[in-house]
Amino acid sequence: MNNNKKTKKKRHNGEGSIRQKPNGRYEVRISGRDMETGKSTRISKYADTLDEAVDIQHALSVAMVQTPQYLQNNTTVGEWLDNWLTTYMQHTLKQSTYKSYETYVRKHFKPSLGTIKLKELTPRTLQIFYNYKQEQENLSPKTISNLNMCLHKALAQAQSEGLILSNPSGSVSLPPLIKPHIEVLTREQQARLVQASYQFRYGVFVRMTLVTGLRLGEVVGLRWCDIDFYTNMLHVNQTLNRLQRYDDDEADSKTEIVTQTPKSQNSIRSIPMLPELVMDLQNWRTVQMQDAAAMGTSYFDSGLIATQENGLYVEPRLMREYYQKMLAAANLPNYNFHALRHTFATRAMEQGMDAKTLSILLGHYSVGFTLDTYAHVLTDQKWTAMQTMANMYNMEPPLRQPIQFF
Template sequence: MAKVTRRCGCRDDDGRQYGANCPRLKDWRHGTWGFRISAGRDPKTGRRRYLSESGHRTADDAKEALADAQRALRRGTADFTRTRVGDYLQTWLDQQEGQLKPSTHGNYSRYLTADVIPALGGKLLKDLQRADVAALVRGLQDDGRGATTVRRIHATLSSALADAVQDGLLHENVAKGARLPRVNRQKVEVWTPAQAGEFLEAVAEHRLGPLFELAILTGMRRGELVGLRWSDVDLLVRTIVVRTQLVCAPTGLVEEAAKTDAGQARRVRLPERAVSVLMGWRLRQDSDREEWGDAYQDSGRVFTWEDGREYRPDYVSKAFRTLTEGKELPPMHFHSLRHLHASLMLASGQDFTVVSKSMGHSNSAITRDLYSHLFEDHAMVAVEGAAALLPARGGVLTSVLTNGPEQQKTSEE
């Protein structure tokens, strides 16, 4: 019957390891526990195979690992290839190419090659422990990485290990159930309508002014705006169909489907002001096309450079940041224009379901989490307005609240 043993790395005078015969093993703190079990013969070479593992601090840990190895043998999932974590993750990344959006694959590649593989890549895949994943998470936090980033890195590793379990390379996903930092969702802070108007007035003559205005009027994402085609705009029925977005991937600028299933091919209604903005912009673009002649690169995009080239999403954000610097406006990112649109819709009396559908959220719960505090402010105004419609009611409390205690005392005398 297989059993666990305690060994160490001490050597005798001839340089040979003592192994299980080291005299210092009388001290229970010396050495580590492990096991070695026969695993039959290799069907290709006919040579006898063994599964071995060492480095456990206690006998109980080694017994648990031994039991896992025996279960893997019975299931036929034992790993005899001594696959390293880094090699497996690189192979897994290669397999995902073409299965994921280029931007998503780029993020996975960056997380694994820059963070996970340097920390865990040298370990044998079969030896990977929950403690190793916990150490990775702590290391990322110690390096100052944000909670959202840590969670994304962990999610990528967990996805890869889940596939290893599916393929029979692991018997469990050791990344599952890890303790992760909590993401503290901050309240969305946006400009007031007056501040938004001040900004639009300031950028009225800038080439990207119409794009910024459409962002506020529709709530469309940055990638959706720069990826928008005229073929998806119907000014007569005042509708935009959001089908694609442009994203910056490691391979360059690529076109992808809309960000979420709920966001794909969603219809965005256009107010009259947005129609006017787009009509004016189309006239300007037609003038550019005529001026550039044969050199004009007709991409079919709505928002382009003078020569027809499409905008990069990151350029739009940089331009927005530059245009807002030095102005007496609360600091905001370009993406906050999307939140501004949602807040304006809520202020106009729209409920969460309508706002959620317009924003392209996968469900209204996301909208509620993001904008609940805005809705509460508007709800308070609404209930005060409703109360104001009722006739005043007499009574001591009402008099005190409306006239003050001194005036109430005088009236009683």
């Protein structure tokens, strides 16, 4: 090979180039890209001969390819979480879930971890962070679990893009979850509440919840088109809740009423209506017609079942206020509205409904979750079931026989 001939050898994009300088030496250039700034970066080496330059170019090309992308990236945890929220989460999550994630990032992760480089975040750092949240800020085990679930999703995306080698959130020790206390009305309390509910405009919806197990958002989001009086079936297709706006930067400001699909795919379900509920709804339809006649052109036909006198929706807060008034009228403690759903499930299991059917009616994601949630009901059922086994075994001791020696 003629080393004295001026040569400029170009390579394909990413492979670099070789060119001879006026002094006769060869310059090897390898180009790459800074993933944080988007700007190109270049490495230059020099050789005395073209063959040596080719060897250097090959070595640099391999090194450039083998250099992990995460080592070139200086994105901080806060920058990545902001990017992850807007790019991957905002247009795929329900508004309520997105606002929860946004709050976790803004109130918890960014103040403590935001300035750490993503590639330098370790399980130990996260463990110290979660320990602090539990011990100093008294966050519940459930909240800490939710925080880590959110962070795990964000870091999994970073890992899939080559920004980190592993996901540190999977190597932390979280506090054990405490099973929440389930509030259930006794049969006597339930009867008193039903009687008191007839004194109130929205009593029909308390009675509805006691015989369907609907969530509050499902109750106030129910429409007349979701009711089939021919088959006496109630179809859960949407919920109505007051949520923070997507574009709200403050934790406790600017909310809006949002109708959206139910909590999960399993929550989209159909529930048979008992005759008493069918009659209740037909009577309530008459009340709505009277409202419309009284309001005239000022009446707004929303298509919803739970409505105020002017036809507008009944938001969850208003329904809760009326529910508390019913509890007071029945001289009952301040059970939360969700206790009505728990009461329905408890009564269903007490009456012998199988767990699979109950799980479907409640819209749970698994039968196991239903059984675990309402395990308190099974104690009495286990005693009853064991009594049916009493006559299956002959437990009479045998007549005493003399001991025989062989």
